[in-house]
Amino acid sequence: MEWFTVPDYWLSRLVFQRALAVVYLVAFLGAARQFRALIGERGMLPVPRYVARVPFRHSPSVFHLYYSDRFFAVWSWSGCAVSAALVAGLDRHLPLWGGMVLWLVPWVLYLSIVNVGQTWYAFGWESLLLEVGFLAVFLGNDEVAPPVVVLFLLRWVLFRVEFGAGLIKMRGDACWRKLTCLDYHHETQPMPGPLSWFFHHLPKPVHRVEVAANHVTQLVVPVLLFTPQPVATAAASLMVLTQLWLVLSGNFSWLNWITIVLALSAVEFPAAPPRMPGPPLWYEIVVLSVAAGLLVLGYRPARNMVSRRQVMNRSFDPLRLVNTYGAFGSVSRVRHEVVVEGTSDDVPRADSDWREYEFRGKPGDPGHWPRQFAPYHLRLDWMMWFAALSPAYAGPWFTGLVERLLENDPDTLRLLRRSPFPAGAPPRYVRARLYRYRYTTWRELRETGACWHRTHVREFLPPTRLERGGQSR
Structure with missing residues (x-):
């Protein structure tokens, strides 16, 4: 099937995969360094107490089978090692099936952590990393050109992240519609950064422009992701610039960075593709079957996105394959x-x-x-x-x-x-x-x-x- 792959996106895939591996590495590093006090055996919300009351089917995790602080440390540091190997490009030197298995490993490792993380892991970017990380398993390596259906699904996730966030703002706090939310947000956001004080003291007309530009980027630009090139690349690039602006204005964990990673997968870099053989039949069957399953599962987050009772940051299955996203539907004034x-x-x-x-x-x-x-x-x-x-x-x-x-x-x-x-x-x-x-x-x-x-x-x-x-x- 000639339509199955798009060789022109080989560099987009390469950049996306290395950047995603860096996000994985940061996530596992945080888990390894913080877990003992948060969810360890003597932590504030111990894993053993949690798995004793929540069944495996509701939160699939290896820690339902066994838990000790030493085992969790080995598990999370193993995630760091695998992520570092992916950053270095080890998957490119493996056969296609081996590269897919290698990308599956950090997804399984991190899913086990998030599903017992309780309050400490109840953030939208945890599920976003898992949803994107699962799609990365089927993106392939140098043995095949990138599959068009996986690239489409990555854009669909990016669309839901941005468009969903835009809708929750317009349906939520009136200050988003009045263009006044940034009069407060830089001061009241969860964790200000070193430049947040200066962002807060920008003139109010600049804040109005920021909010208006945010609405355009989240409610108009995402639609352009599904248009032909170079329009899709321009749309993704605008999203990257917007996210970098947010990186400068506060500390939002890896939310902005994984959104940038997603946007990079939609950018068509001007580089001639190398020669790559056609995809094997088994690979086509696996990718198309997974894509069909995800599209079916994606009905619920899509319905939530257009619902008047839209909710933010919720998973619709215990494997966190499809989720809904959004942030700051309301903004604190004090x-x-x-x-x-x-x-x-x-x-x-x-x-x-x-x-x-x-x-x-x-x-x-x-x-x-x-x-x-x-x-x-x-x-x-x-x-x-x-x-x-x-x-x-x-x-x-x-x-x-x-x-x-x-x-x-x-x-x-x-x-x-x-x-x-x-x-x-x-x-x-x-x-x-x-x-x-x-x-x-x-x-x-x-x-x-x-x-x-x-x-x-x-x-x-x-x-x-x-x-x-x-x-x-």
């Missing part, structure tokens, strides 16, 4: 932050020596300028932002965090930028307070050097200590 403090005093009083814990990415000390972490995902910092929105988000895990701070748990402390208590002297009490944060003005920045100003709002958690048995009270 930024609140949970500040966690500890004291060594025997009796906690308002005038006790309360010392603040510093997180790596979320705002804390008003004088501490945000750093760039994306595409690396600081899971605890992100969930602290949700906790500030509502204590309900913190219910399952915040008590566990406090208990581990009271123990000076080394795995938990490694997630932080700084603990105010030495290793052998944990705090006697820990408390949490809610603050209102705002960006300083240009004048305040010149006078104080601080990018934030904060005001105490209320108590979030009263002074808490450990009882016998390690329970906090």
